[in-house]
Structure formats: C-alpha cells, structure tokens
C-alpha cells in the first residue's frame with residue numbers, strides 16, 4: 001500500500017534579473033528548504049529582439065552540479081575541461097563542477113543575431129562533503145536520446161530517475177529524480193517516489209492538484225513524506241518533479257561556490273584567483 005505524499009507548503013516565485021540582465025523566475029525562498037537542490041531558476045520565457053539575448057560569460061563553480069534543460073532557444077556551453085556543446089530544445093546538460101570548473105553559458109550567435117524565444121531551467125544540485133572535490137564531469141542528454149514516458153493525456157521527459165517505468169541514462173552522484181511533465185486537463189498520474197527522498201513540484205503552466213491541494217503556475221510545492229504522489233490536471237499544465245536525499249550537512253555559499261565551511265569557500269576563491277581551481 002503506497003502512502004500518498006501531500007503538499008506540505010507552497011513557495012511562491014519572484015522574477016529577477018540575473019547577470020547580464022537575464023530574466024529568471026525562482027522560488028522566493030530556497031536554501032536548505034529545497035535540499036538537496038540549491039537553486040531552481042526558470043530562465044525566461046523571454047522573447048528576445050535581435051541583439052538582445054544575454055547569457056553567463058566565463059565563471060567558476062565548485063562543490064555542486066549545474067543542470068541546464070532547454071525548452072526553447074539555443075545555447076552554447078564551453079568549459080575549462082575542453083567540453084563544448086550546443087543546447088537546443090529538449091537537450092539537457094548535466095555538469096558536475098566537483099573540485100572546480102570554469103565555464104561559459106551563452107546564447108548561440110544565431111540567437112543573438114536573430115533573437116527568438118528563450119525558455120529553460122537551470123538547477124543546482126548540492127554534493128555531499130565526500131564528493132564536493134570529485135573530478136569534474138559533463139553529461140549530455142540530447143532531446144533525441146531523451147527517454148519519454150507517455151500515457152493517456154500525460155507526457156513526461158525523464159531527465160533523471162524514473163517515471164512510468166522509463167529510466168534516464170544520466171548518472172547522478174546522489175539519487176536524483178528530475179522529470180518534466182505535461183498533462184492534459186482532466187488527466188492523472190501516479191508517480192512513485194522513494195520515501196527516503198525530499199520531493200517537490202514546480203508548476204510553470206496551468207494548475208494541478210495534489211491530494212486536494214491546488215498548485216498553480218509559478219509555485220513550488222514542497223511535498224510531505226510518502227512513497228507516491230498523485231497528480232490531477234485541473235487545466236492543461238506543465239511542471240517539474242524534483243526529488244533527492246537530504247544531505248544534512250552545513251552549507252557555506254558564496255556566489256558560484258557551495259562548500260561546507262567558510263574556510264573551504266576562502267580556499268575556493270584563492271584557488272580561483274591563483275588559477276588552480278580548474
């Protein structure tokens with residue numbers, strides 16, 4: 001008998017401008033609330049005029065993973081390990097910064113020249129202390145190779161973990177579930193979710209219901225414990241299901257570095273300044 005998860009609390013979102021003027025929508029409260037996720041940014045949607053598109057030029061990271069998933073637009077990624085990749089709609093890039101990486105995340109030249117609609121997600125996944133200084137690695141999951149689960153009125157891209165018996169090939173350091181779900185109005189979905197994991201749902205279109213509680217566009221619902229979640233679509237809707245284990249360690253955070261102690265942050269800054277971070 002599965003124990004249904006319910007909505008423990010709802011975190012509203014706010015829209016902010018990041019870096020060079022990049023519009024993101026993010027939960028108004030994050031931090032340990034979303035453990036093991038450190039950040040959940042919905043990039044756009046924004047319709048750029050020619051010459052307007054902006055990105056994040058070269059910057060470092062240490063101690064966690066950045067996961068980029070594009071819904072519309074085109075982005076280019078390049079890093080200090082020599083990895084280079086193009087992201088088009090449906091593509092996922094799972095970058096484990098580990099002990100350090102310097103990278104750039106920019107719209108393609110075509111996107112800058114011609115403009116167009118940019119929409120996607122960047123999520124930061126924390127790493128436990130024992131893995132924070134692991135060697136960096138980079139995994140790509142193209143839209144063509146992406147596992148899709150479907151049943152009456154429900155479509156789901158399995159970025160990480162499993163949904164409706166379909167599994168992702170992404171190798172995560174800690175057990176992560178990351179599913180993009182689209183549901184037609186009136187459809188339903190039951191998703192099993194390991195009781196050990198913290199679970200949350202970010203709605204970015206329409207309205208769904210979880211155990212009698214409505215969650216609408218622009219809200220992050222934090223879920224109670226349980227082994228399963230029951231979703232009902234009150235309208236045509238889209239959302240992300242995110243789950244992962246509680247890391248339960250102190251978080252020391254400074255810009256692009258997320259470690260356990262202040263000393264480790266100072267070390268990261270020094271390593272970056274001395275050119276030995278990557």
Ligand code: FE2
Nearest residue numbers: 056061066105
């Ligand atoms: Fe980055």
